[in-house]
Amino acid sequence: MLQEYPGTILFISHDRAFIRSVADHILQVDESEPRIFQGNYEQYTKRTTGDSVNVTEQDLLRLQTKLTEIIGRISIPNHHDDITSLEQEYAKLLTQIQKCKEVL
Numbered sequence: 001m002l003q004e005y006p007g008t009i010l011f012i013s014h015d016r017a018f019i020r021s022v023a024d025h026i027l028q029v030d031e032s033e034p035r036i037f038q039g040n041y042e043q044y045t046k047r048t049t050g051d052s053v054n055v056t057e058q059d060l061l062r063l064q065t066k067l068t069e070i071i072g073r074i075s076i077p078n079h080h081d082d083i084t085s086l087e088q089e090y091a092k093l094l095t096q097i098q099k100c101k102e103v104l
Contacts, residue, residue: 016041035059060100067093 002009002022010027013019019041026037026044035056037044070090073081
């Protein structure tokens with residue numbers, strides 16, 4: 001019955017069989033920030049077990065937003081900005097974004 005519902009349902013459950021039968025997206029809430037995994041429970045567990053990288057579109061968006069901020073600060077620095085540090089952070093963010101895109 002729930003599988004046929006056309007809208008969004010937010011539920012919390014420890015019942016893995018229920019989650020497997022209903023969920024097509026997983027919202028993981030932990031100490032840092034919530035993460036959305038697109039896919040069913042099996043796909044979620046494969047991504048989160050072992051040493052696999054947990055990259056989501058939200059991670060990529062967060063990095064791109066930070067990159068935009070750094071570009072703005074490099075373009076129009078204030079007297080507190082260290083341009084060398086900003087350029088290093090820019091290069092680091094570009095590398096992280098590329099790694100995220102490879103995983104996605």
